[in-house]
Amino acid sequence: MPNTSDLDRALVAKLAGDAALTALMPDGVWMDIAPHGSKRYVRIRLIDAANESRFGGRAYQTKAYDVEAVALNATSDDMDAAGARIEALLEDVALPLPPDLALMDLIQLRPLRDGQHDDRDSSLHWFFRGGRYQLRASWPDSFTTPQ
Amino acid sequence: MIKTGRYGQVLYSPDGVAPPVAIVSINAWKASFKQEYEDVTCFQDVNKVYIPGMKDVSGSYSGFFNSDELTPFEAGEAETPGTLQLVPNTTEPTFGWEGLAYMDAEIDCSVDGAPKISGEFKAAGPWSGPAGFGALAARMAKAKGNAA
Numbered sequence: 001m002p003n004t005s006d007l008d009r010a011l012v013a014k015l016a017g018d019a020a021l022t023a024l025m026p027d028g029v030w031m032d033i034a035p036h037g038s039k040r041y042v043r044i045r046l047i048d049a050a051n052e053s054r055f056g057g058r059a060y061q062t063k064a065y066d067v068e069a070v071a072l073n074a075t076s077d078d079m080d081a082a083g084a085r086i087e088a089l090l091e092d093v094a095l096p097l098p099p100d101l102a103l104m105d106l107i108q109l110r111p112l113r114d115g116q117h118d119d120r121d122s123s124l125h126w127f128f129r130g131g132r133y134q135l136r137a138s139w140p141d142s143f144t145t146p147q
Numbered sequence: 148m149i150k151t152g153r154y155g156q157v158l159y160s161p162d163g164v165a166p167p168v169a170i171v172s173i174n175a176w177k178a179s180f181k182q183e184y185e186d187v188t189c190f191q192d193v194n195k196v197y198i199p200g201m202k203d204v205s206g207s208y209s210g211f212f213n214s215d216e217l218t219p220f221e222a223g224e225a226e227t228p229g230t231l232q233l234v235p236n237t238t239e240p241t242f243g244w245e246g247l248a249y250m251d252a253e254i255d256c257s258v259d260g261a262p263k264i265s266g267e268f269k270a271a272g273p274w275s276g277p278a279g280f281g282a283l284a285a286r287m288a289k290a291k292g293n294a295a
Contacts, residue, residue, distance in 0.1 A: 052211070052261065054174040055155045056237070059211050060261060104261065136261070141171045141215065145154050145237050 002100040007063055007135055008046070010095050015042055015067070018089055024082045025069050039072040042086065047132065056143035060104060060136055068112055068130035076115070076127045083111070083129035090133050097137060104136035150236040157208050158232040159218055161225060163247060167232045172213035176233050178206035178244055180276075204246065204270035206233070212254055212262035219252035219266050228271030232280075241281060246274030 008031055015021055016029040027034060027041035034041045048064040067090065069082030091108050114128040157176050158167035183200035208219075222229055231250065234243040252266040275282060 052174075053153065054172050054210055055153070055157070059172060059174065138261075141213070143156075143169060143171075143237070 002098060002139060004049075004061060004063075006098050006101060007061070007137055008044070010097050011044055011065060011067070011090075011133075011135065014089055014093075014095055015044075015086065018085065021069075021082065021085045021089065024078050024085060025071070034070070038070075041070055042082075042130075043068050043070050056145065057141075058139040060138040062134060062136045064109065064132055064134050066112060066130065066132050068128045071127050072118060072124055073127060074124055076125075076129075079127045079129040083113070083131070086130050087111075090131075095135070100140050102138045104138055106133060106135045108132065109134050148239070150239060152235065154237045156232075156234040156237050158234070159222060159250070160230040161218070161222060163228070163230050167230050167245075168218075170208075170210075170218050171216045173208055173210035175210065176206065176208040178204070178233055180204055180244075180274075204248075204274045205268060207265065207267045209263065209265035212256070212264050219250060219264055222250040223252045223266065225249075231268055242277045243280045244274060244276050245280060246270055247272030 012029050012031060021029075021042065025040045025042050027038040029042040029044065030038075031044050031046075034043060043066075045066045046063060047066050048062075050062045052059045052062070067086055069079060069086060071079060071082070087108060090106055093106060095103050095106050097103055108131040111131045112128065116126045116128075118124040118126060155173075155176060157170045157173045159170055160167040180202055182202050184197035185200050186195060187198050188195045228247040228249050230245065231248040232243055232245040234240065236242070247270065248268040249271050250266055250268045252264055254262055254264050256262040
């Protein structure tokens with residue numbers, strides 16, 4: 001039985017395995033929250049999810065993620081490049097998944113961009129750049145009945 | 148007993164001999180066994196009066212397009228009817244409806260969803276309900292055994 005978190009892990013692996021993105025965001029790629037002290041990283045948050053059913057099981061699952069480069073800096077240098085790199089890695093690409101799952105599509109629903117003052121140092125800002133991505137994957141056709 | 152529709156099933160045998168096989172990626176079916184009624188109201192009747200005519204067996208199904216499952220489209224091309232079985236819940240496999248039927252299929256593909264299929268069926272022979280469910284498939288299996 002596939003694990004829905006396999007989809008999350010596949011996204012992380014795709015982004016974390018890219019040298020260009022790692023050079024821009026060296027503190028890594030994280031689901032939900034980055035380790036304390038991280039200043040340049042990619043954050044993935046699950047925003048929405050839905051299942052479509054068929055008789056005897058799940059037909060496919062749709063998940064929407066906010067995928068953003070997050071950086072604490074005086075200027076927004078490199079944020080354009082980080083957002084563009086995320087888009088290049090996730091927009092309409094083949095995403096390796098475990099054998100039980102089959103990728104249907106991975107697309108950007110909308111771009112994301114934001115900025116916030118840092119609470120402790122007013123000369124610095126948190127910059128966010130990326131997009132909301134929709135991932136759909138189909139489940140195996142095996143028919144299940146309750147035991 | 149009231150059961151969920153999650154474990155419903157649509158099974159089909161194209162040649163009417165082999166046992167019906169589940170069609171995968173289907174998520175809904177509907178069958179109608181409505182009677183026709185003839186109006187036989189006469190003078191002095193205080194209300195309309197009807198007598199039953201023939202039962203009309205037909206229905207529909209829907210689901211997702213699955214490139215590993217082309218049975219609905221092959222059935223739509225067939226010139227002879229196949230055996231169709233409709234099961235509300237596979238945890239009660241003795242309850243269902245079955246009979247010979249012609250099926251058709253259509254596909255609906257759009258940019259924002261998985262391609263969906265749907266189709267209709269019409270009876271091509273006598274149909275049996277829960278009381279006689281499985282008898283047709285059993286006869287087919289027996290016929291297959293005799294032929295082997």
